[in-house]
Amino acid sequence: MAESGEEKGGALVVVGSVAIDTIETQADRAPEVLGGAATYFAAAASFFAPVRMVGVVGSDFPEADLDWLRRRGIDLAGLEVRAGRTMRWTGRYHEDMNVRDTLSFEANVFDGYLPTLPAAYCEAPYVFLANIAPELQTRVLDQMRSPRLVGADTMNLWIETARDELAALLRRVPLLIINDEEARLLSGERNVVRAARRILDLGPTSLMIKRGEYGVLFFSGNSVFSAPAYPLEEVFDPTGAGDTFAGGVMGYLAATGDVSPAGIRKAIVYGSVVASFTVEAFSLERLRALTRDDIERRYRQFVSLTSFDVA
């Protein structure tokens, strides 16, 4: 993220899981609903920029969901449809919605999947490697010609089981977007600032640490930016909040091409805005009804949520 100032935007490639989720909260249950990190990311980013999705689904994946993604302007040329079942995830949230248990996980058609990008994708200036094995993230990155900005996510599993592959990947990822637990595990530091300093020594020049209902901290060089989460009276389903945050961030950056410090701060607020809508309903339901006007309105609410006078 060495460049700065307004530049031309462009298409955004995302690779990651596309899944069918079953989600249980204390209040309700949503069986067999649209899920997956790449799905949430792409839907969020599609409010800002042209998105090109890379992933795999089974032959059971609902055509209606594919249609909806296409109607959102998401290019699905990179989404393979393989014989078999789509990835399945079942999770249950505690009363404290910051905590959830995975009740079951089936990789299904994702097992053995090797992402291959359509030729047109390789020229895209923006790419996001959502949470999948670092080996697969690397494979995608290798296929990109010369992306202007590479963002990535990861998870505890890869930090613990694929450390070397992840380390090699991180040296090629200028923007890492992970949550606080992952930041602690990756850095070995409990304190979030020290964790960030360590991670910025691993390759990324910019780091966004997602803290759920407490918002996001952004570290780059010696600069720190803190964005709150939007205070909601009701969180129906936190699933995908982090992925839609990343989607909003990368989508805004891809749309504007503005990766200056000020541009990135705006992108973080847009990401927070989209994430705040995501959790208002199960799965991607709230995003289906969302408009760009809704987003702009809540962006202004973030301004009033955080503004105070200079001394």
Add this chain to the structure above:
Amino acid sequence: MAESGEEKGGALVVVGSVAIDTIETQADRAPEVLGGAATYFAAAASFFAPVRMVGVVGSDFPEADLDWLRRRGIDLAGLEVRAGRTMRWTGRYHEDMNVRDTLSFEANVFDGYLPTLPAAYCEAPYVFLANIAPELQTRVLDQMRSPRLVGADTMNLWIETARDELAALLRRVPLLIINDEEARLLSGERNVVRAARRILDLGPTSLMIKRGEYGVLFFSGNSVFSAPAYPLEEVFDPTGAGDTFAGGVMGYLAATGDVSPAGIRKAIVYGSVVASFTVEAFSLERLRALTRDDIERRYRQFVSLTSFDVA
């Protein structure tokens, strides 16, 4: 907090505990150091406004500490010195410094203490009822002539054991400053926004919910303000962070008399600034060396920590 705009400031009365603490962290231990909610509050507020302290200490209380408080311009006419031992508290912080255990507590001279205000205190326009039994907080409030702004804190113990007295007090407290755990217990709501709505039905028109390293949420009418905590590489001792936050808030409000929404937001940031210094060393050590310039410098860092462009 019905008034708004710039008004004349004035003196700030605080009542609460004055104690000798023994603090253990994972890294270090500070035996028999200055502590107590009123002490932290008064020291913080004294950077902004004239403070008048109400409390009790034993004959063992260090003269050097009294001298330091006086040098900070804190009026100690309301601080009784009784034969016996000063209140003692011993606490141990977990590796996660958001969690601590009380290892021992002795009320000592605080046992049976009934706060009585020097006549001059009763005219003060600002008063803060730090965390003591609601019955004692009420007793102090009853002695105030016609305060312009009343702030208060409380704790789980009183919410659980003195609910009625607390409820009666809250109807007379326009500004409540408590932490998230207390807000949940007081409201019976886990969600912080719903908790705030419930508490604003109990009497206070303004509510600040302290969330430790995650900052503060401020609720008043339909307005919400989110202030982050200052991201620190090292938190040595979180003791007194909440009390110095409240001290900074009330001190700034007392100094300026500006209880407008904009004035309160600035006060919250000043409170956050002082709290961020407090945790940089054991006990009140960091505040002993603190200057108003340090405070103004960090206030500007809060501006850069939180600023982003309007869309």
